[in-house]
Amino acid sequence: MEKFAVLGLGYVGLPLALKLSMKYKIIGFDNNNNRVNNLRKGIDDNKEFKNKEIKNKKNILFTNNHKNLKGCKIFFLTIPTPIDKKKNPDLSLIKQATKLVSKYLKKGDIVVYESTVYPGATEEICVPILEKFSGLKYNRDFYCSYSPERINPGDKKNNINNITKLVSSSSKQSLNKISKIYRSVIKAKVFECKSLKVAEAAKIIENTQRDLNISLMNEFTIICRKLNINVNDVLEAASTKWNFLNFKPGLVGGHCIGVDPYYLTYKAKKIGINPKVVLAGRKVNDSMVKYFSNYFLKILKKENKKNSFSILILGATFKENISDIRNSKILDLGRILVNKKCKVDFFDPHVKKLKNNLKIIKKPKKKYYDGIIIGVKHKIFKDMGFSKIKSFTKSNESVIFDLQSLFKSKEINKLVL
Ligand SMILES: NC(=O)c1ccc[n+]([C@@H]2O[C@H](COP(=O)([O-])OP(=O)(O)OC[C@H]3O[C@@H](n4cnc5c(N)ncnc54)[C@H](O)[C@@H]3O)[C@@H](O)[C@H]2O)c1
Known part of the structure; x- marks a missing residue:
């Protein structure tokens, strides 16, 4: 052998x-x-x-x-x-x-x-x-x-x-x-x-294409919010066209999609090309943590008339159904909220420990949170169901943000997306 x-x-x-x-x-x-x-x-x-x-x-x-x-x-x-x-x-x-x-x-x-x-x-x-x-x-x-x-x-x-x-x-x-x-x-x-270079470039463009498409949806989300349009309603309508690509807005973390485009832009710059489109996409995607956290806090303040909040974040990993938290953008979002004096509990059965002042809990508290962010679309959260998630909110003023459009329920009326 x-x-x-x-x-x-x-x-x-x-x-x-x-x-x-x-x-x-x-x-x-x-x-x-x-x-x-x-x-x-x-x-x-x-x-x-x-x-x-x-x-x-x-x-x-x-x-x-x-x-x-x-x-x-x-x-x-x-x-x-x-x-x-x-x-x-x-x-x-x-x-x-x-x-x-x-x-x-x-x-x-x-x-x-x-x-x-x-x-x-x-x-x-x-x-x-x-x-x-x-x-x-x-x-x-x-x-x-x-x-x-x-x-x-x-x-x-x-x-x-x-x-x-x-x-x-x-x-x-x-x-x-x-x-x-x-x-x-x-x-x-x-x-x-045909060559090693072709295979290397194929991998890079696959991930760069994905990153860019998500960045387009993210930028579109920001525009829709200002126009008071629910972006999910728009995407649902647009995707009835045969050639509309089914990309969703969201946080791009991990160690592939948010990283690989920089390998392409590095090489492009080395050969004297300024990769404007790829870098613009990266910039938009990297800015989304700040955008989502600011937007979330703005709505919370409007609904609750106070400045410090108890927040539950569902999901800590960089994507769904895995335990990998490396370069997780939802953790970055949690960190921003902690720095803004919010009490943040992460709940994620895929993850045992978190570092740097981030708290992971075994079970969310009932009727407790001013705001909930459904940050990662783990299957376990889908199975949990929306009414169970809602049972963790303190009152009717509490806000639920479904960052990854996990639920379509009409009950979720205060959404980022
Ligand atoms: N994870 C993915 O989804 C994915 C998908 C496609 C491509 N890739 C690419 O594949 C490569 C590997 O990614 P991964 O996610 O498997 O990484 P990983 O971090 O999960 O695993 C890498 C392993 O390599 C080991 N290692 C590091 N340096 C070593 C060395 N000098 N000698 C021996 N072992 C060493 C580490 O201990 C680790 O166990 C990366 O280039 C990544 O971009 C990853």
């Missing part, structure tokens, strides 16, 4: 490693000891997999000892690619992992990148590191592939089994080999891109 490695066992790496282990011997390497120890016990802190789905796998070794990478023929890198404080790509982790791979690279090996990067990054940044520290020559001794991941955590419908897999590689033979490997473990179609 051929031996492959997956480096980085997070939201992207773990499902890939588990899938590949159906047919190949897999070294699942992560430099986070805690993550490795938990995976050995069958525990996925990201809550994407159940214990038995991890523990009973025979062909996979979870390790933080890089010596286990010895003898692997293919290295899949699923390492984070965040942005720094200046919103420039931070490729330090992927460079670090690439350097590690170079120590174990042999003739004929293939290094496959699944991390999101800007067009050209694999060959401009990673290949020189591989060559320098392995002493081998690209496209003579070893090959590189780029295959972006398109999973959507928390989404049980669109997953690794049915999302078309884009692949690209630096030679015909390595492309055939990589496509064959993906085809052997996933049922979804495999689409061969």
Whole structure:
């Protein structure tokens, strides 16, 4: 059985490693000891997999000892690619992992990148590191592939089994080999891109397009509010047209949609292009936390004739049905309200702990809150039902904001959206 490695066992790496282990011997390497120890016990802190789905796998070794990478023929890198404080790509982790791979690279090996990067990054940044520290020559001794991941955590419908897999590689033979490997473990179609750059750019434009479309809806929401129009009523009407795109306004957080456009704008600026549209969209989306919090407070003050409020926020994660709170904009919104002297309780059964003065509660108090924000459209909140959520409000003056249009109920008459 051929031996492959997956480096980085997070939201992207773990499902890939588990899938590949159906047919190949897999070294699942992560430099986070805690993550490795938990995976050995069958525990996925990201809550994407159940214990038995991890523990009973025979062909996979979870390790933080890089010596286990010895003898692997293919290295899949699923390492984070965040942005720094200046919103420039931070490729330090992927460079670090690439350097590690170079120590174990042999003739004929293939290094496959699944991390999101800007067009050209694999060959401009990673290949020189591989060559320098392995002493081998690209496209003579070893090959590189780029295959972006398109999973959507928390989404049980669109997953690794049915999302078309884009692949690209630096030679015909390595492309055939990589496509064959993906085809052997996933049922979804495999689409061969013309080059690594094409595949890198495809991933970036997918997420940038989504970010921009949401920003358009956000800007439209602000205009509608001023015009005293309910944006949801407008979208319902507009979406009866066959080619109207079904995007909703909302907060864009997490580590993909709000981050990846900056990889594109970074590269664009490097080649002398000012990416005006993409940056405008980012600016609008980043401003929405402030807009929603100001608007919410304005309505609360109008209804309650006071300045300090008890507020319940339903949901703490950056999107629905997951436990990931990294770069969660609803937490930023909560922070603004805390700074404005509001008492804020977060309720989110997906999340155990919050940091920095943010309080998470096990159960909302009945008849207690001046305002409620339904911030994340978790299924559990939908199942809870609107009347239960309403039972947490103090009085008829209390305001409920359904930021993600979870409920269509006519009862919700004081809405941001
Ligand atoms: N999460 C998503 O929905 C998603 C979807 C598509 C693409 N992506 C992209 O995939 C990549 C990985 O994202 P993720 O969400 O899986 O990240 P993650 O943070 O969930 O997991 C990354 C893992 O890599 C490990 N790691 C970091 N540096 C390492 C190193 N030098 N060596 C070994 N392990 C290391 C971390 O400990 C962590 O367990 C990113 O480029 C991301 O943009 C993510």
